[in-house]
Amino acid sequence: MLLPNFTYLRPNSLAEAVEMLNSFGDTAKLLAGGTDLLVNMKHGKQSPAQLIDLDGLGELKASQTKGEVMELGAGLKAAQLAGGLGGALPQTLALGAGALGSPQVRNRASLGGNLATARPAADMCVPLLALGARVALLGPAGERQVELPEFFLGPGLTSLAASEVLTKALVAKPQLGSGSGYCKLGLRKALEISLANVASWLLLEDDGKTIKEGRVSLGAVAPTPILSLGAAKVLAGAAADEKTFAAAGAAAAADARPIDDHRGSAEYRRDMVAVLTKRCLSQALADARRN
Amino acid sequence: MQKHILSLTVNGKEHQLLISPNKTLAQVLREDLGLTGTKQGCQVGDCGSCTVLLDGAPVNSCLVLGLQAEGREVLTIEGIAKGNRLHPLQESFVQAGAIQCGFCSPGMILSAKALLVKNQSPSEAEIRQGLSGNLCRCTGYQKIVEAVMDASHKMNGEVAS
Numbered sequence: 001m002l003l004p005n006f007t008y009l010r011p012n013s014l015a016e017a018v019e020m021l022n023s024f025g026d027t028a029k030l031l032a033g034g035t036d037l038l039v040n041m042k043h044g045k046q047s048p049a050q051l052i053d054l055d056g057l058g059e060l061k062a063s064q065t066k067g068e069v070m071e072l073g074a075g076l077k078a079a080q081l082a083g084g085l086g087g088a089l090p091q092t093l094a095l096g097a098g099a100l101g102s103p104q105v106r107n108r109a110s111l112g113g114n115l116a117t118a119r120p121a122a123d124m125c126v127p128l129l130a131l132g133a134r135v136a137l138l139g140p141a142g143e144r145q146v147e148l149p150e151f152f153l154g155p156g157l158t159s160l161a162a163s164e165v166l167t168k169a170l171v172a173k174p175q176l177g178s179g180s181g182y183c184k185l186g187l188r189k190a191l192e193i194s195l196a197n198v199a200s201w202l203l204l205e206d207d208g209k210t211i212k213e214g215r216v217s218l219g220a221v222a223p224t225p226i227l228s229l230g231a232a233k234v235l236a237g238a239a240a241d242e243k244t245f246a247a248a249g250a251a252a253a254a255d256a257r258p259i260d261d262h263r264g265s266a267e268y269r270r271d272m273v274a275v276l277t278k279r280c281l282s283q284a285l286a287d288a289r290r291n
Numbered sequence: 292m293q294k295h296i297l298s299l300t301v302n303g304k305e306h307q308l309l310i311s312p313n314k315t316l317a318q319v320l321r322e323d324l325g326l327t328g329t330k331q332g333c334q335v336g337d338c339g340s341c342t343v344l345l346d347g348a349p350v351n352s353c354l355v356l357g358l359q360a361e362g363r364e365v366l367t368i369e370g371i372a373k374g375n376r377l378h379p380l381q382e383s384f385v386q387a388g389a390i391q392c393g394f395c396s397p398g399m400i401l402s403a404k405a406l407l408v409k410n411q412s413p414s415e416a417e418i419r420q421g422l423s424g425n426l427c428r429c430t431g432y433q434k435i436v437e438a439v440m441d442a443s444h445k446m447n448g449e450v451a452s
Binding site: 001002003004005006007008010031034035038039042043051053055056079101102103104105107108189190191 | 292293295311312313314315334335336337339342345348349350351354355356358359361402405406420421423424425
């Protein structure tokens with residue numbers, strides 16, 4: 001299985017990458033980790049005339065905290081995020097990144113690639129959604145930031161323009177009393193696209209027992225990763241206990257819009273969303289009590 | 292298609308090659324350098340038979356462009372023995388009968404090597420996790436896991452090399 005021909009371009013800076021992208025228009029594609037794009041090219045699904053290789057750009061590999069916001073470079077590898085960036089990263093994203101593909105894939109796959117590829121079950125997208133993340137997109141006119149629910153438009157579809165580079169994801173720095181979780185259900189433990197995956201985030205009141213705010217995001221049960229608005233409603237102001245988590249699970253299952261496919265039935269997926277949501281919220285609670 | 296100069300280090304030896312951009316690292320290793328120990332199985336990153344270590348990290352060389360190895364160090368199965376002395380992992384694979392058809396063995400051994408550098412005494416579960424990107428179509432996983440466990444025992448006290 002051979003790659004089709006293309007012109008290979010290696011920009012020396014992000015600015016140069018944007019310039020290259022704009023000089024070629026739609027015929028060029030950005031190459032990040034290559035774990036999706038190169039596969040699609042080998043299968044003949046994509047054949048860009050130019051590949052602009054972002055892999056060597058140090059600018060995209062930084063992570064830093066500015067005030068209350070963590071900026072995660074789009075070039076960070078799943079393996080780096082799975083390592084938790086020295087404990088700074090919210091647990092849900094580290095767990096999601098660690099559940100992606102295999103060790104070999106995680107050493108190549110990037111945060112930005114996972115976001116831009118926008119698969120409904122994407123292991124880093126679902127946690128980022130629960131964390132209330134937004135993404136920074138750099139185009140010829142400068143940078144704009146987009147909230148994730150507005151970024152994901154469909155399977156493989158995003159609001160990233162052909163002239164833009166996704167440069168980073170921005171998430172709130174984990175605060176006292178907050179915690180998060182990630183639960184993935186597949187038919188096997190590695191190299192798996194989820195049947196259903198759920199990420200959770202909780203912020204507790206000072207009493208440590210009441211939920212101030214909570215978010216649950218769902219993967220593989222809609223055309224994009226989605227936030228469960230029903231679950232968020234159940235969680236806000238409720239007691240942080242199993243009963244609340246079960247009610248949030250039921251609300252999340254009601255928000256899921258799964259389909260039948262070769263991986264599983266819609267009915268099974270919906271049932272599993274309830275179970276995974278409950279488990280994932282317990283995980284977030286344990287995390288919040290540690291933090 | 293314009294060819295590019297690629298400078299990389301493979302198994303400790305520096306090379307300069309003229310290659311087409313659409314060649315994967317797996318193809319460069321096999322076709323340009325004659326290192327056919329790196330196997331090409333699925334070619335889409337699912338089977339792990341093309342696993343090599345890129346600056347010490349296991350990657351599927353079928354999903355890395357040759358040109359992306361510019362300035363980097365690649366370790367293939369040909370580079371892990373010391374002269375005529377097999378690497379402890381290679382020895383353990385032979386002794387445990389962990390090699391059946393042998394097609395997955397180079398990738399398995401390189402994934403195991405990367406695992407043992409990070410974790411000198413992995414549990415069985417950690418070994419299975421470390422090898423989760425490598426498929427054995429003979430399904431001889433049990434002996435492979437035992438071989439890695441055995442090698443880790445042998446290598447403990449020694450510096451992982």
